Amino acid sequence: MADSALPTAPVPQLAQSVRDRSGVRRRLRYYGEKLGGSLISLFAVILTSFFLFRIIPGDPVRTMTHGRPVSIEQQEQLRRDFGLDKPLVEQFWSYLTGVLRLDFGDSFQFNRPVTDLIGDRIWPTVLLVGTSVVISAALGLWLGVRGAWNHGSVGDRVNTGVALTLWSVPSFWLGLILIVIFASELGWFPTSGMESTGVEGWERIPDIAHHMVLPLVTLVAVVYAQYLMIMRSSLLDEMGSDYIVTARAKGLRDVIVRRRHAVPNALLPTVTLIFVNLGFVVFGAVLVETIFTWPGLGQLFYSGLSVPDLPLVQGLFILFSAAVILMNLLADLLYPVLDPRVRP
Amino acid sequence: MATSVSRARRFAAGVAAAGLALSGLAAAGTTAATAATDDSGDSGDDEPTSLTIAVAQEVDSLSPFIAVRLLTTNMGRWMYDFLTNYDPETGETIPALAEDWETSEDGLTWTYFIREDATWTDGEPVTAEDVAWTFNTMMTDPAAAEANGNFVENFASVTATDEHTVEIVLDEPQVTMLALDVPILPEHIWSQVSDFGAFNNDTEFPIVGSGPFVLTEYEPNVSITLEANPDYWRGAPKFDQLVLRYIDDPDAQVEALRSGEVDFVFGLTPAQYETLQNEENITVSAAQGKRFQAITLNPGARLQDGTPFGDGHPALQDPVVREALVRTIDRDAIYEVAYGGLGEANGGYIPSRYDTYHWEPSEDETIGFDIDEANRLLDEAGYAPGDDGVRVGPDGRPLSFRFNVHGDNPQYIQAAEMMAEWAGEAGMELLVEPVSEVGSLLDEGTYDILTTGWNVNPDPNYVLSINLCSGLPTELGGPYLSDAYYCNESYDQLYAEQLSELDVDTRAGIVKDMQKTLYDDNVFVVWGYADQLEAYRSDVIASMTPQPDPGGNYYGQDGYWSWWSAVPAGEEDSAGSGGSGDDGGSDDDGSNTGLIVGIVAAVVVVLLLAFLLLRRRGATADDRE
Numbered sequence: 002m003a004d005s006a007l008p009t010a011p012v013p014q015l016a017q018s019v020r021d022r023s024g025v026r027r028r029l030r031y032y033g034e035k036l037g038g039s040l041i042s043l044f045a046v047i048l049t050s051f052f053l054f055r056i057i058p059g060d061p062v063r064t065m066t067h068g069r070p071v072s073i074e075q076q077e078q079l080r081r082d083f084g085l086d087k088p089l090v091e092q093f094w095s096y097l098t099g100v101l102r103l104d105f106g107d108s109f110q111f112n113r114p115v116t117d118l119i120g121d122r123i124w125p126t127v128l129l130v131g132t133s134v135v136i137s138a139a140l141g142l143w144l145g146v147r148g149a150w151n152h153g154s155v156g157d158r159v160n161t162g163v164a165l166t167l168w169s170v171p172s173f174w175l176g177l178i179l180i181v182i183f184a185s186e187l188g189w190f191p192t193s194g195m196e197s198t199g200v201e202g203w204e205r206i207p208d209i210a211h212h213m214v215l216p217l218v219t220l221v222a223v224v225y226a227q228y229l230m231i232m233r234s235s236l237l238d239e240m241g242s243d244y245i246v247t248a249r250a251k252g253l254r255d256v257i258v259r260r261r262h263a264v265p266n267a268l269l270p271t272v273t274l275i276f277v278n279l280g281f282v283v284f285g286a287v288l289v290e291t292i293f294t295w296p297g298l299g300q301l302f303y304s305g306l307s308v309p310d311l312p313l314v315q316g317l318f319i320l321f322s323a324a325v326i327l328m329n330l331l332a333d334l335l336y337p338v339l340d341p342r343v344r345p
Numbered sequence: 346m347a348t349s350v351s352r353a354r355r356f357a358a359g360v361a362a363a364g365l366a367l368s369g370l371a372a373a374g375t376t377a378a379t380a381a382t383d384d385s386g387d388s389g390d391d392e393p394t395s396l397t398i399a400v401a402q403e404v405d406s407l408s409p410f411i412a413v414r415l416l417t418t419n420m421g422r423w424m425y426d427f428l429t430n431y432d433p434e435t436g437e438t439i440p441a442l443a444e445d446w447e448t449s450e451d452g453l454t455w456t457y458f459i460r461e462d463a464t465w466t467d468g469e470p471v472t473a474e475d476v477a478w479t480f481n482t483m484m485t486d487p488a489a490a491e492a493n494g495n496f497v498e499n500f501a502s503v504t505a506t507d508e509h510t511v512e513i514v515l516d517e518p519q520v521t522m523l524a525l526d527v528p529i530l531p532e533h534i535w536s537q538v539s540d541f542g543a544f545n546n547d548t549e550f551p552i553v554g555s556g557p558f559v560l561t562e563y564e565p566n567v568s569i570t571l572e573a574n575p576d577y578w579r580g581a582p583k584f585d586q587l588v589l590r591y592i593d594d595p596d597a598q599v600e601a602l603r604s605g606e607v608d609f610v611f612g613l614t615p616a617q618y619e620t621l622q623n624e625e626n627i628t629v630s631a632a633q634g635k636r637f638q639a640i641t642l643n644p645g646a647r648l649q650d651g652t653p654f655g656d657g658h659p660a661l662q663d664p665v666v667r668e669a670l671v672r673t674i675d676r677d678a679i680y681e682v683a684y685g686g687l688g689e690a691n692g693g694y695i696p697s698r699y700d701t702y703h704w705e706p707s708e709d710e711t712i713g714f715d716i717d718e719a720n721r722l723l724d725e726a727g728y729a730p731g732d733d734g735v736r737v738g739p740d741g742r743p744l745s746f747r748f749n750v751h752g753d754n755p756q757y758i759q760a761a762e763m764m765a766e767w768a769g770e771a772g773m774e775l776l777v778e779p780v781s782e783v784g785s786l787l788d789e790g791t792y793d794i795l796t797t798g799w800n801v802n803p804d805p806n807y808v809l810s811i812n813l814c815s816g817l818p819t820e821l822g823g824p825y826l827s828d829a830y831y832c833n834e835s836y837d838q839l840y841a842e843q844l845s846e847l848d849v850d851t852r853a854g855i856v857k858d859m860q861k862t863l864y865d866d867n868v869f870v871v872w873g874y875a876d877q878l879e880a881y882r883s884d885v886i887a888s889m890t891p892q893p894d895p896g897g898n899y900y901g902q903d904g905y906w907s908w909w910s911a912v913p914a915g916e917e918d919s920a921g922s923g924g925s926g927d928d929g930g931s932d933d934d935g936s937n938t939g940l941i942v943g944i945v946a947a948v949v950v951v952l953l954l955a956f957l958l959l960r961r962r963g964a965t966a967d968d969r970e
Contacts, residue, residue: 058785062824065405066413070526070807072495073816076824078487082542110414112406112545121565177596185600192601193592198568294593296566303593304403 032334039330046322050315051096057309061085061109064308083109083311096315105316110308115316118301125195126285126297129213133220133286134278140221141228142271148229149236149267150259161233164226176219176292183215190215193294216293220286224278231274236267269340273332280328284321393572393585394913396886398900399598399607400589403566407546409528410482410489415901416589418492418526423571423587423905424554425528428457428476433906434894436699436803438523442471442555443511452518452847459509462578465531467553473505478532480513488542493527495807518845520852524804526903529555557582557909566591582909599880602627608885611900613878614755615685626884631687632891632898633698634874638688638757638798640748640764641829642667644868646790649817655790658746660738665726667867670746670794671712672719673767676872683759688875694860695805696874698893701849702805704857706864719771728772736772745774746793749786752779756875757796788822790830797828797869803903805856806844812863813837829868836862877901887912 062079080086084095099106105115144164148157167175184192191197191212200208239245240263248258285299294300298317305313337344402416409421430441443457463471480503482489483496490497497503501514513522531553538544546552551572552560557579558571569589573582590607592598599617601607603624613621613629621629643657644667660666676690691697692712693705706712728736728744736744750761758779765775775794786792801808810816814837816826836859843855863869877898881889890910891897899907 057782059782060784060788063784064782069413069415069418070495070802071413072498073824073826074498075491075494078491078494080824082488082491110405111403112411112543173594177594180597180600185604188604192604192606193594193597194567194590196567198562198564198570198588292594292597294566294591294597296591300566300593 031337035330035333039326042326043323046319046326047097047100050318050322051093054309054311054314054318055089057306059309061308061310065110100319105319106312108305108313109310110304110313111310115312118313119298119316119320122296122298122301123283125295126290126299127282128209129216129290129295129297130220130282130285131279132213133217133224134275134282136217137221137225138228138271138275138278141225141230142232142268144225145229145232146236146259146264146267149233149240152233152237161229164229167222168224168226170223171288172219172223172286173288173292175222176216176289179215179219180292193292195296216286216289216295219289219293227274227278228271231271232267235270236263239263239267269336272336272339276328276332276335277325280325281321283324394583395586395588396584396609396908396911396913397588397590397607398609398611399592399601401591401593401595401598403591404547404563404569407552407560407563408541408544409492409530410541411491411545413492419901420560420569420571420589421528422556422903423558423908424552424556424560425530426463426471426555427527427529428525429523431803431892431903433890433892433897433902433904433910436893436903437701438803442476442529446523448522448847452845453515455513455515455522456506457511457513459511460578461509463555464576464578465533465553465555466551466559466574466576467531467534469531469533471529471531471555472508473511474508475532476511476529477503477505478536479527479530482535482541483527486541488540491542496521496525496527518847520844520846521804521806524802524806526802531555557905558587579909583912584908587908602880602882605882605885609879609881609899611877611879611898613880615687615878618687618878618880619685621880626882627880628883629878629880630891630899631876631878633893633896634688634696634876635698635898635901636798636800636877637691637694637696637871637874638760638796639869639871641795641797641869642670642867643790643793643795644830644866646830647817647832648821649814649819654821655792657790658742658744658793659740660728660742660744661746661793663726664867665722666728666744668712669719669722669771670768670773671867671870672715672722673771673773674764674870674872675714675767677714679760679763679872680875682763683756684875687878689873691873692864692871694808694863694869694871695856696801698874698897699801699803699805701853702856704860706861710861710864712864712867714767716767716770723772730772734769734772735774743774744772745776748775748777748794749780749783749792750777750796751783752781754796760872761796787825787828795828799828809840809843809856809859812869813840831863831866831868833862833866884914887914 061083062076062085066076066079077086084092087095096106103116105119107113108115108118111118141164144160148160151157180192184190195212196205196208197212245258245263248262249255253262283298285295285297285302287299287303289295290297290299291303298320302314302317302321304310305317400416402414404412404417405414406412406417407420409418409425412418412421426442428441428443429438429446431437432439440460442459442463444460445458447456448454457473457476459471459473459476461470465471480497480500483494484490484500484503487494499516499519501516503511503513506512515522534553547563550561550563554560554574557574557577559574560569561572562568562570568591571587571589573585573587575581590601592601592607595612595614595617598607598610599613599621602610602621618629618631621627642661643655645653645659645662646655646657647653661670676692680686680688680690689697691705693703695702695704697703697705723736723744728738731737731743733743738744748761748765750757752758758777761775761777765777768775780786783792783795783797786795799808799811811826812829812831812833813826814832814834817830817832818825839855839859839862843852843859846852846855864871877900879899881899888911889899889908890906891899892902892904892906
């Protein structure tokens with residue numbers, strides 16, 4: 002591992018250019034493989050999403066009309082409207098051709114195009130979950146570095162303990178506790194929603210920020226431990242490495258050893274984690290969005306699953322998967338830039 | 346070291362600047378919060394009084410032709426008038442848009458006289474043409490029949506004979522002619538719609554209607570605002586606004602009520618009800634249930650032509666086993682324990698709040714809790730106990746039944762556990778298994794015992810119709826109505842009789858016979874009716890009319906009585922204890938925002954200082970090294 006950090010001997014000119022050409026090929030192949038793999042994954046997602054949600058028990062028409070005076074004729078009419086009376090192969094074909102045109106059909110329960118619904122809901126989720134990724138990554142990484150550098154200290158043990166405890170707490174439970182204490186008892190924050198009605202213009206910014214505090218705290222509290230633990234353990238690995246000993250032996254200041262030598266190397270595993278989590282951003286946090294009635298994609302998914310609203314859950318599933326696949330691809334492509342050791 | 350200190354100073358200066366910026370934000374936040382709470386406060390003369398209801402269900406469509414959800418059909422009642430309405434006290438039919446009506450002797454021609462003082466909210470008069478157009482559209486356009494098509498299936502023609510008279514001719518007599526729960530729509534607006542299947546009526550506000558409330562604002566998943574219709578012929582509602590606010594989680598709804606963000610919550614669990622009972626400024630209400638709780642015992646799933654399907658336990662096709670099983674159910678204990686006493690143990694299919702049609706067994710008809718009798722019945726029928734104590738049928742199959750319970754209903758689960766205990770004492774095994782969804786079990790006939798329940802309307806016709814033989818599926822996977830694969834010819838005959846019986850008392854007699862038939866067959870086993878639990882802020886709402894009065898519910902009434910009659914609490918009484926209060930309440934909230942931003946700022950400052958200190962300590966350590 003540490004070898005790569007050592008300077009390599011100069012290579013003769015001719016050999017260098019040969020290596021360049023084969024290097025380009027290797028790099029092209031690397032990127033091609035990653036890209037191809039992603040496309041195959043995406044296609045598999047599109048295929049499975051159609052059948053996956055048809056395994057969910059439940060009849061959309063029955064769920065939506067249950068408890069209402071609905072005759073068998075009306076049920077049949079709804080089935081026809083939803084296209085559920087057609088053979089599965091025909092449904093699949095129209096689904097497939099629709100998806101290729103980025104048309105996910107009309108939601109059963111909202112009677113609107115799925116793409117419209119996603120468009121309405123995507124920004125609340127990106128705002129909430131995106132912010133939570135940034136904050137929890139920053140907090141987790143910072144605490145992780147501190148913890149590893151002073152590992153075994155009281156502060157480290159307390160930090161790790163707190164983070165792991167919060168990590169194991171169910172997010173909906175924590176959210177509810179926060180609502181009871183800070184919204185209901187103390188009245189500092191609204192219990193739910195993203196904004197107050199009738200607030201316009203610039204005033205929406207503090208209003209939304211106000212509504213965002215509790216869901217954000219819930220998400221960060223539950224998630225930051227991941228970053229902390231990964232950062233801490235990979236930094237601990239690095240700290241035992243020879244190059245750290247060398248760096249110290251050279252008489253470098255501790256802070257320089259940490260910042261210039263150890264942390265950049267230890268950061269690599271977390272890059273993947275951050276990207277994967279960025280992919281999950283659009284997935285939102287189903288439970289947290291539901292408990293706080295945050296009008297995002299997670300909440301939309303939840304309401305789609307309970308019917309099941311097939312076009313809606315299919316469309317969302319493809320979106321969620323595509324985001325994760327895309328972010329994974331970006332992480333794969335970025336990794337060689339950050340880490341010379343995996344350069345193709 | 347020296348550099349560290351100067352850097353620390355620069356940081357401190359930065360922090361101070363950030364603090365200043367944040368206090369600016371705080372000021373902005375204060376105004377925002379004041380503006381935000383105004384909509385739900387009854388502050389002063391110019392501020393509208395507002396009643397906010399917490400809801401979880403989302404809008405499927407605002408078009409009454411296609412809206413099927415409970416929320417949107419309820420809203421239809423508030424926004425549009427129907428031909429007739431239901432009395433708030435008794436639930437009996439009373440005039441609404443139709444001031445009066447006549448029936449031909451054969452019961453096939455119905456004439457409705459439309460009131461002359463009703464207007465649409467855009468000022469146009471409501472005429473017989475509007476009524477005829479609404480029904481005719483449902484009869485001719487399948488898309489417009491999606492929601493209420495069952496009411497017009499039997500209609501031969503609907504004609505406006507003059508401006509205020511509508512004549513409906515039927516193919517067959519139909520008893521629900523005074524219970525046509527169909528919103529009447531303004532022809533002059535709706536006739537311009539080309540595709541009723543795609544039109545959601547959610548782009549132009551206010552929505553023109555003729556009911557006591559006008560929908561003026563709709564923010565999907567945030568809120569729906571309805572304003573009082575000042576020209577409503579029955580009189581304007583007393584609250585200026587009715588706001589529906591989305592809160593998905595039931596516990597979060599309760600917290601929003603406690604904090605005053607909403608004024609009314611419904612569908613409480615017994616536990617939530619008991620917690621709220623002791624809260625200041627909150628009134629709880631346990632109303633007579635509109636819904637029955639029951640189990641169905643799979644009597645052998647079959648299609649209409651008799652073809653069996655599914656894998657129901659064959660022993661349940663034996664009426665003796667079904668009776669024995671019912672004998673082990675202690676309905677009183679279920680409501681006492683699982684429902685905390687907030688319900689009524691009863692075996693009748695129509696809840697007791699509809700006293701015209703409600704039936705319950707007399708003492709000698711009762712198939713009541715009697716485990717000894719259950720044991721005796723099973724012994725006599727030859728179901729002898731096996732080695733493990735579970736009785737075995739003549740076919741060698743033990744009386745071990747799958748019992749699927751709605752997993753989202755804690756009361757059902759508790760009741761099921763109790764029932765399993767009792768059944769065990771009679772040598773029957775109930776394997777309680779909570780499920781998230783029962784639809785597929787019904788589709789495929791793969792259950793033995795299932796929890797169920799139905800809402801019952803003032804007119805019992807529909808809920809009785811689901812147990813007809815014609816409610817069975819015609820093909821596997823095809824649509825069906827029943828939850829129990831019930832089919833009994835004498836029941837079907839009684840149903841046909843009551844359908845054409847226009848005399849209420851005679852009809853009620855037949856309906857009661859039907860309920861007795863259901864009760865004796867032990868397929869659809871009703872436990873009783875759980876109370877409808879609701880709570881509201883008494884510092885915002887002084888009073889409302891329940892239905893039935895007294896003892897009834899406020900949300901989901903047959904009619905608009907609760908919101909129409911709700912009286913705002915006097916301004917001097919509504920001391921600000923949250924967002925729904927008066928001006929004081931709003932100010933409180935405003936300063937709260939300031940406080941919060943202040944706290945956030947303070948936390949940021951503390952964090953930055955801590956960060957600085959840690960850095961300094963690190964620097965010192967470096968220097969020492």
